[in-house]
Amino acid sequence: MSNVYNWQLGRPMDYPYDAAFPREQFAFVFNLNRCIGCQSCTMACKSTWTFSKGQEYMWWNNVETKPYGGYPAHWDVKTLDLLEKANPGGQSWGGTPQNAKAPYGQFKGQTVFEAAKHNVSPEGAQKALGYLPTDEEWAGANRFEDHPTGAPKGERDRYFQRPESLPQHKTWFFYLARLCNHCSYPACLAACPRSAIYKRPEDGIVLIDQERCRGYRKCMEACPYKKSLYRGTTRTSEKCVACYPRVEGRDPDGGGLPMQTRCMSACIGHIRLQGLVELNADGTWKENRQHPLYYLVHVAKVALPLYPQFGTEPNGYYIPPRWVPLPYLRQMFGPGVDAAIERYSVPDRELLAVLQLFGKDRRICFRYEIKQGPKVFETNIRGKKFEMFNDTVIGYGRDGKEIARIAVEEPVHVRPAQHANSI
Amino acid sequence: MQLRYDGHLLESVVFLEARRLEQSGQAALAGRYHAQRSTLYELADPDQRSDGFFKLHVQWFRELGLEARVLATAKEFPLIEERATSLMLRKALAKKEEGAELFVRPGAKNVVVALRSERFLEDGFEPFLRHEFCHVADMLDDAFGYEPRIELAGAPPTELALLRDRYRVLWDITIAGRLKQEAERAACWSEFTRAFSTLPEERQRELFDRLWRERPAHAGLLDIAKSSHTRAARTPGGACPLCKFPTFDWAGADGLGSGAVAAIQEHFPNWRPEDGCCGRCAELYAMSKMAQPPTLFV
Ligand code: SF4
Numbered sequence A: 001m002s003n004v005y006n007w008q009l010g011r012p013m014d015y016p017y018d019a020a021f022p023r024e025q026f027a028f029v030f031n032l033n034r035c036i037g038c039q040s041c042t043m044a045c046k047s048t049w050t051f052s053k054g055q056e057y058m059w060w061n062n063v064e065t066k067p068y069g070g071y072p073a074h075w076d077v078k079t080l081d082l083l084e085k086a087n088p089g090g091q092s093w094g095g096t097p098q099n100a101k102a103p104y105g106q107f108k109g110q111t112v113f114e115a116a117k118h119n120v121s122p123e124g125a126q127k128a129l130g131y132l133p134t135d136e137e138w139a140g141a142n143r144f145e146d147h148p149t150g151a152p153k154g155e156r157d158r159y160f161q162r163p164e165s166l167p168q169h170k171t172w173f174f175y176l177a178r179l180c181n182h183c184s185y186p187a188c189l190a191a192c193p194r195s196a197i198y199k200r201p202e203d204g205i206v207l208i209d210q211e212r213c214r215g216y217r218k219c220m221e222a223c224p225y226k227k228s229l230y231r232g233t234t235r236t237s238e239k240c241v242a243c244y245p246r247v248e249g250r251d252p253d254g255g256g257l258p259m260q261t262r263c264m265s266a267c268i269g270h271i272r273l274q275g276l277v278e279l280n281a282d283g284t285w286k287e288n289r290q291h292p293l294y295y296l297v298h299v300a301k302v303a304l305p306l307y308p309q310f311g312t313e314p315n316g317y318y319i320p321p322r323w324v325p326l327p328y329l330r331q332m333f334g335p336g337v338d339a340a341i342e343r344y345s346v347p348d349r350e351l352l353a354v355l356q357l358f359g360k361d362r363r364i365c366f367r368y369e370i371k372q373g374p375k376v377f378e379t380n381i382r383g384k385k386f387e388m389f390n391d392t393v394i395g396y397g398r399d400g401k402e403i404a405r406i407a408v409e410e411p412v413h414v415r416p417a418q419h420a421n422s423i
Numbered sequence B: 001m002q003l004r005y006d007g008h009l010l011e012s013v014v015f016l017e018a019r020r021l022e023q024s025g026q027a028a029l030a031g032r033y034h035a036q037r038s039t040l041y042e043l044a045d046p047d048q049r050s051d052g053f054f055k056l057h058v059q060w061f062r063e064l065g066l067e068a069r070v071l072a073t074a075k076e077f078p079l080i081e082e083r084a085t086s087l088m089l090r091k092a093l094a095k096k097e098e099g100a101e102l103f104v105r106p107g108a109k110n111v112v113v114a115l116r117s118e119r120f121l122e123d124g125f126e127p128f129l130r131h132e133f134c135h136v137a138d139m140l141d142d143a144f145g146y147e148p149r150i151e152l153a154g155a156p157p158t159e160l161a162l163l164r165d166r167y168r169v170l171w172d173i174t175i176a177g178r179l180k181q182e183a184e185r186a187a188c189w190s191e192f193t194r195a196f197s198t199l200p201e202e203r204q205r206e207l208f209d210r211l212w213r214e215r216p217a218h219a220g221l222l223d224i225a226k227s228s229h230t231r232a233a234r235t236p237g238g239a240c241p242l243c244k245f246p247t248f249d250w251a252g253a254d255g256l257g258s259g260a261v262a263a264i265q266e267h268f269p270n271w272r273p274e275d276g277c278c279g280r281c282a283e284l285y286a287m288s289k290m291a292q293p294p295t296l297f298v
């Protein structure tokens, strides 16, 4: 076991290998307030990578309806449960949020690596606490689609009976889009007895070497996000490859520039922004004020890691859905949730501009600038003053050239009144 | 009788069993399995490789005593050994896919049992197999007189499904009773009371006990299923007799005004108010007797 620093937990933690950070790390931010559950992302991935024999039940990208949905079924509840059993009552957060080294305070509980130490079987300690999903759990990828929660006790199916209003709905669901998080401390990699899984030094993408894999399925058992999947025809495990040819800039469409992955580019709801971020020697994010992902994660702090308490330091970040009860969100995204929701609900000028970058160009954005525009609107949002400026955000690609230019206010075209269907 | 296997089932069962053995201290055995398995990856030709995996797993399926467990249970039913041409084990992905079926072709009677891989590691493995084999033995037994097609003249698909469900419930009771699976009694009873909820409790008890003790043949079971067959009146999720859509929102006789009843009977002369209809239809027909007919009327 090595001792590595996990900034999402605000503390060092145990990990079976020494830390080794890539030159740049593949990362993404999803705005869950915007996902419409259309599964265009899921199909973009499937039609690119998993359309062959033996991959019928394999979805590297999936979108599940929370709280009941999950692929595989109940993956998160099951892992949370294992952790709770390993450390009863101890899975909590403390400390005070600080800089980029501990933005959410400190996690006092145990990660999947730490909890596994006590899970000793005759073959030795597990590398990461986990479980192997059953075929049945993998089979219904979108079960519970659109199932809300919130019926009062004893009143089954009496959902939408009361009017709901923000900040928190009693009857709610939301779509959680997921793929491999290309973790900084991958549990899949830690658990592989064949050392078949590696993290690329150039972009931190985690890949399974198909030549080395011998189908032990230890990665599947260890990954707390259950994003390593077994293929019966090749008898190897497969997982999201982060569309690495696109990220490398080898897709002809990108004109040589790094492109966002298939699932990101295909997103109808414009909920996704994917990029590459630079890291310091201890794995924290290098300050890069004008990088959109750095801004969203470390400046605005609206985007949070998914189940950071698992300890793998996932590189997928989520802007939490603002209508969902906070205790649920705190469990899923950690203690940064309250502030994130508050900031997202009453966005400031810069946040509103940066949010326009989502889904606007398929090339990866490395830097943004904002050109200020006039104030166009003003209101009060739950007691807070909100002003809207028609600023323009400009995104730049790897080569420093402009790739996107979007104004905050959507252009409106008013049809001349002579048309019968003019509104 | 020939034994046949679905390679995917064997692979996952052996894998899970090896994993269980490893966790319970038999690391050497599991290690040997993985070492043998590993070498097959070197086979470049995919067909050769698949073949290699299949053979290896049949071998381990035997070595781990899994085949013996299946065969020992099958042997409890001499009719299967005697009359079935083959017994095939197939992989099921979900609980509801599990079960035995008999496929009859001229000159061949093939038994196919679908099982989840995890089933082999569960406590109830043998009792489950026994139950399924008992169904198969019944189907192979001339005295039972099994007929695969269950029909009811003029019944819509939903009612047929209900009839089949009732038949299955009855058959399951006779099987659990015969196999003396007392542990199943409560589950059988609750299924039975659900499927035959219209019978008075006394009659339910009497019928259930008889099924548990005796062994009515196919025709007898079907008669019982049909005899207490009432029109599928207002079961939650059942089909509305008018629009045929499944509904949880039933409008009963009391909820329908006389105008609506007359309007419905204009279109469905055989329909009686006790049959009920879904809330949407009730609304539609109530409206039809108001000042104006609805614009969309199908
Ligand atoms: S999400 Fe799972 S599969 Fe992906 S890198 Fe992390 S541990 Fe590995």
Ligand code: SF4
Residues within 6 Å of the ligand: A044, A045, A046, A048, A049, A060, A061, A179, A180, A240, A241, A242, A243, A261, A262, A263, A264
């Ligand atoms: S990044 Fe590429 S491989 Fe990964 S889920 Fe998205 S489309 Fe699939």
Ligand code: SF4
Residues within 6 Å of the ligand: A034, A035, A036, A037, A038, A039, A040, A041, A042, A063, A175, A177, A266, A267, A268, A269, A270, A271
């Ligand atoms: S394409 Fe975008 S909006 Fe549609 S389900 Fe996927 S993440 Fe959600």
Ligand SMILES: [Zn+2]
Residues within 6 Å of the ligand: B131, B135, B171, B172
């Ligand atoms: Zn049965």
Ligand SMILES: [Zn+2]
Residues within 6 Å of the ligand: B240, B241, B242, B243, B244, B245, B277, B278, B279, B280, B281, B282
């Ligand atoms: Zn109807």
